[in-house]
Amino acid sequence: MAFFEIQNLHVYYGFIHALKGISLTVEEGEIVTLIGANGAGKTTTLRTISGLLQPQEGDVRFNGESLLKYRPHEIVKMGIIHVPEGRRVFARMTVQENLEMGAYVREDKDGIAEDLKRVFKLFPRLEERRGQLAGTLSGGEQQMLAIGRALMSRPRVLLMDEPSMGLAPVLVEEIFDTIKELNETQNLTILLVEQNAHMALQIAHRGYVLETGVITIAGSAQELATNPEVQKAYLGM
Ligand SMILES: Nc1ncnc2c1ncn2[C@@H]1O[C@H](COP(=O)(O)OP(=O)(O)OP(=O)(O)O)[C@@H](O)[C@H]1O
Ligand SMILES: [Mg+2]
Numbered sequence: 001m002a003f004f005e006i007q008n009l010h011v012y013y014g015f016i017h018a019l020k021g022i023s024l025t026v027e028e029g030e031i032v033t034l035i036g037a038n039g040a041g042k043t044t045t046l047r048t049i050s051g052l053l054q055p056q057e058g059d060v061r062f063n064g065e066s067l068l069k070y071r072p073h074e075i076v077k078m079g080i081i082h083v084p085e086g087r088r089v090f091a092r093m094t095v096q097e098n099l100e101m102g103a104y105v106r107e108d109k110d111g112i113a114e115d116l117k118r119v120f121k122l123f124p125r126l127e128e129r130r131g132q133l134a135g136t137l138s139g140g141e142q143q144m145l146a147i148g149r150a151l152m153s154r155p156r157v158l159l160m161d162e163p164s165m166g167l168a169p170v171l172v173e174e175i176f177d178t179i180k181e182l183n184e185t186q187n188l189t190i191l192l193v194e195q196n197a198h199m200a201l202q203i204a205h206r207g208y209v210l211e212t213g214v215i216t217i218a219g220s221a222q223e224l225a226t227n228p229e230v231q232k233a234y235l236g237m
Pocket of ligand 2: 043085
């Protein structure tokens with residue numbers, strides 16, 4: 001039994017068959033990346049895991065239990081936390097309020113205060129700007145806030161949708177270093193969706209290539225990085 005698992009998932013938008021029977025596993029403490037071009041079905045996969053979309057067929061399982069019978073907020077409560085595409089923060093709330101929103105399912109006040117400290121330690125820039133409205137943060141700062149907010153909910157599995165999108169290369173490095181650090185120091189399990197295969201394969205343990213709703217290649221990060229098809233299509237070699 002895998003820690004986290006997708007089995008033969010089929011998802012449609014009306015007549016569009018967006019996911020055509022994909023299967024993948026993520027073990028506890030692993031970073032697994034799902035690489036694919038625009039429209040491959042990466043976001044659709046994460047939205048289905050989070051309970052925002054219902055599959056026509058297949059299953060999503062966490063610790064051996066199907067998640068399909070749960071509603072999105074219940075899935076959040078189980079610790080499966082989605083950092084959405086385009087870093088959706090609450091623009092009219094302050095940085096600190098956004099972070100507190102991440103902990104809304106929790107009741108342990110002391111633990112929340114402790115985690116807030118930890119997020120500020122991880123992202124000092126957020127602490128400097130704790131009173132600033134989130135909508136006025138730079139793109140990179142908003143990405144940090146989106147990750148920080150997810151961490152405030154004590155994730156057991158973090159689902160990250162293209163954290164590198166729209167960021168300058170230095171900031172991409174910084175975000176990926178942080179993801180790696182969270183995995184290494186907190187044994188955090190991460191499913192990382194990316195178009196930036198170059199960065200994703202540097203920090204992931206394993207990966208899958210998704211092409212128009214079908215997984216075409218699977219292997220260790222090393223295997224994918226040296227696979228000629230991956231190099232040609234996703235690494236610009
Ligand atoms: N709400 C929707 N209604 C209809 N079709 C949709 C909807 N959302 C996504 N699709 C289609 O499903 C397919 C997969 O989309 P998805 O957003 O999962 O791709 P993606 O891999 O995340 O792409 P990107 O890298 O551009 O974010 C695409 O063909 C897309 O046009
Ligand atoms: Mg997407």
